[in-house]
Amino acid sequence: MFSTRWALETFIRRLGNLSPLSRDDMAALSALPAEPVRFRGNVDIVNPGQEFHDACLVVSGLVARFVQLKDGRRQFTAFHMPGDVADIHRLASPLAGSSLQTLSTATIVRIPARQLKAISLASPAIMHAFFAYAALDAAVLAQWAVNVGRRDAQSRMAHFICEIGIRSEHSDLGSRDEFVLDASQAQIGDALGLTSVHVNRTLKALRQSGSIAIDGRIVRILNWPLLSAQGDFDDGYLQLVEQVRAA
Numbered sequence: 001m002f003s004t005r006w007a008l009e010t011f012i013r014r015l016g017n018l019s020p021l022s023r024d025d026m027a028a029l030s031a032l033p034a035e036p037v038r039f040r041g042n043v044d045i046v047n048p049g050q051e052f053h054d055a056c057l058v059v060s061g062l063v064a065r066f067v068q069l070k071d072g073r074r075q076f077t078a079f080h081m082p083g084d085v086a087d088i089h090r091l092a093s094p095l096a097g098s099s100l101q102t103l104s105t106a107t108i109v110r111i112p113a114r115q116l117k118a119i120s121l122a123s124p125a126i127m128h129a130f131f132a133y134a135a136l137d138a139a140v141l142a143q144w145a146v147n148v149g150r151r152d153a154q155s156r157m158a159h160f161i162c163e164i165g166i167r168s169e170h171s172d173l174g175s176r177d178e179f180v181l182d183a184s185q186a187q188i189g190d191a192l193g194l195t196s197v198h199v200n201r202t203l204k205a206l207r208q209s210g211s212i213a214i215d216g217r218i219v220r221i222l223n224w225p226l227l228s229a230q231g232d233f234d235d236g237y238l239q240l241v242e243q244v245r246a247a
Contacts, residue, residue, distance in 0.1 A: 002059060002060040002082055002107070003059070004034045004036050004059055004107075004109055005034075006059075006082075006083075007057055007058065007059040007060075007082055007083050007109065008029070008030065008032065008034055008057065008109070009030075010082070010083030010171055010172075011029075011057060011083055011084070011085055012026055012029045012030065014083065014133070015029070015126075015129040015130070015132075015133060016129070017239075017240070018129055018132035018133060018136065018239065019125060019128045019129035019132050020125065021125055021126065021129060022123075022125060024123075025123050025125050025126050025129075028119045028122070028123065028126070029119065029126065032111050032115060032116070032119075033111065033112065033115065034057070034109045034111070035109065035110070036059055036107045036108065036109050037107070037108050037109070037110065038105070038106070038107050038108075039061075039102045039105070039106050039107070039108060040102065040105055041061075041102050041103060041104045041105050041106070042101065042102065042103070043101065043102045044099065044100070044101050045063065045100040045101065045102060045108060046087070046098075046099050046100040047099060048067075048068045048099045049099075050099070051094045051095055052087075052090065052094055053090065053094045053112065053113050053114070054090065054110035054111055054112055054113060055085050055086070055087050055088060055090045055091070055110075055111045055113055055116055056080075056085065056086040056087055056100060056108050056109070056110060056111075057083075057084070057085050057086075057108065057109040057110075057111055058080050058081060058082050058083065058084050058085075058086060058106065058107075058108060059082060059106075059107040059108065059109055060082050060105075060106060060107045061082070061102060061103070061104045061105050061106025061107060061182065062079060062080070062081060062102070062103040062104050062106065062182045062183055063079070063080040063084075063086050063100055063101070063102055063103065063106055063108070064076040064078065064079055064080070064100070064101050064102075064103050064187070064190075064191070065077050065078040065080065065086060065087070065098040065099070065100055066098065066099050066100070066101055066190070067098060067099070068099065074101075074190055075148075075190060075191075075193070076187070076190045076191040077098060077141060077144060078098075078137070078140060078141060078144065079103070079164070079183070079191065080100075081167060081168065081171055081173060082171065082173060083171045085111070085133070086100055087100065088116075088130060088133050088134050088137065089134065090113035090116070091113055091116055091117050091120065091130060094113065103182065103183045103184075103187050104182040104183070116130070136238070136239055139237040139238075139239075140163075140237065140238070142237070143159070143163070143237055144191070147159055147160065147192060147193075148192065148193040151231075151232070153192070153194055153198055153201075153202045154202055154205055154206065154230060155230060155231050155232060156192050156193075156194075156231070157188075157192060157194075157199070157202045157203065157206060157231070158206060158211070158227050158228070158230035158231030158233065159231030159232065159233050160188070160191065160192060160231070161181075161206075161212060161219060161221070161227065161231070162176075162221075162224075162227055162228050162231050162233040162235070163233070163235075163238070164179065164181055164219075165177070165179055165219070165221055166235050166238055166240060167238065167240070168180075170238075170240045176221065176224065177220065177221045177224065178218065178219070178220045178221070179218075179219055180217050180218055180219075181217055181218075181219050182217050183217075184196075185199040185200055185203075186199075206227070206230070209226065209230070210222060210223055210226065211223045211226045211227040211230060212227060
């Protein structure tokens with residue numbers, strides 16, 4: 001696991017789940033250049049306002065998309081796991097994507113947007129799959145916005161943990177009941193609009209409720225129905241339900 005080939009195949013499988021692809025389509029995607037670059041944690045891969053002409057495929061580690069305020073504070077708007085392309089928006093414009101930061105030691109493959117655009121123009125099926133992938137990304141962003149804007153601290157934490165569990169299971173990075181969350185409490189706070197102290201207090205409340213247990217970076221969901229109820233979580237927006245349950 002965590003090879004460049006595995007990450008690219010995982011991304012292609014996700015595209016195929018969203019939109020049917022032919023063998024020729026998958027072969028074209030498999031032939032994309034894939035030179036990995038390793039980064040330390042807490043490093044900006046794409047700086048705020050930077051013109052960037054590549055899409056980033058995450059091979060290992062955890063990467064966050066963020067918006068930075070003038071005073072330096074950051075709001076994370078997405079977490080990207082191995083097998084995710086963090087900024088499919090580069091197809092439209094080098095300025096269309098957000099800034100990216102590694103949350104842990106990570107390996108990234110930079111795929112030139114011009115090559116993604118070329119294979120999408122050559123295949124309507126690939127173009128449709130890219131549109132579907134971008135739409136899924138937008139659906140996740142909408143849920144994160146609701147989290148910060150309308151859910152209380154415990155509900156947004158529960159929803160966040162449920163989402164990471166489902167996504168980890170779908171990518172064979174763990175199961176929905178046990179997975180690694182390679183992010184600090186401060187980083188989780190920047191995703192949920194909470195201070196690190198509030199994150200600690202909220203995780204403690206979820207542990208005391210019996211819904212989760214945490215051992216370092218390992219998260220165990222002890223009572224899935226309870227946690228999903230606490231977070232008002234419905235996994236339909238992830239468009240992964242059938243594939244996850246079949247697995």
